[in-house]
Amino acid sequence: MALKYKIIKQEVVDKVGITKDVYYARACDRSKVDLNELSKLISRMSTVSRADIIGVLTAFSDIIPSLLTENRTVQLGELGTFSLHMKSDCVDSKEEVTWRCIKDVNIRFRVGKELKNQLKDIHFQRVDE
Template identity: 45%
Template sequence: MAVYYKPVKIKIPLSKDGKKEKYYPRVANRRKEDLRDIADRISSMSTFSPSDVVGVLEAFTGLIPELLKDNTSVELGDLGTFSLHISAEGVDSEEEVTRHRIKKSTIAFRPSKRLKQDIATVDYRKIPKK
């Protein structure tokens, strides 16, 4: 397995060295797998049918938002943890802090140590020019 990347030119408006553009590697040719694809993979590694796995995964993906809205962090073993975070405007006193100051909610994912270690061994390959 390898992760392919390509060079991408990025404009740097306030560059210290005076250069206005630099090249950076960006992940390219990324494939996408949906819930059914993942269910088929899990099914081939177990005794569960694809439809059993889809049912469990559908229930699981429906449960995560409910748990987050119930102020619960969702720890998924060696995968990592999902948690809810908020952004708000700052105020001068504690009394002024109300729910109306909250501007948006975001979902954060913190990968586990094991997942970070696994990803650290990625084989990166540059896409050859055509």
């Protein structure tokens, strides 16, 4: 199966103020897989029931936030790693750095090497509208 993409046109203004059109590729025709469908797919590949898989995946999604807020990194084998990252204001001295400097906290996911390698051989299919 190929990853489908479409061509997107966007107007940009260059450094001297001239507007021009640029084009780029964007993935399209995506569909979501919800917890029920995911549990059915996993159940077909294993001896575990769909209900048990739903229970494990629900518990997994419940435990991740508490582990991250305990300043822990969650590594999922070859799948990848979840961790928290923060953005803060810059100040002039160490004494000025407080929790008030922290402006944003995000969850990051770093893809594992094996998963990255599996995506290297991806094929693409242009979809014309």
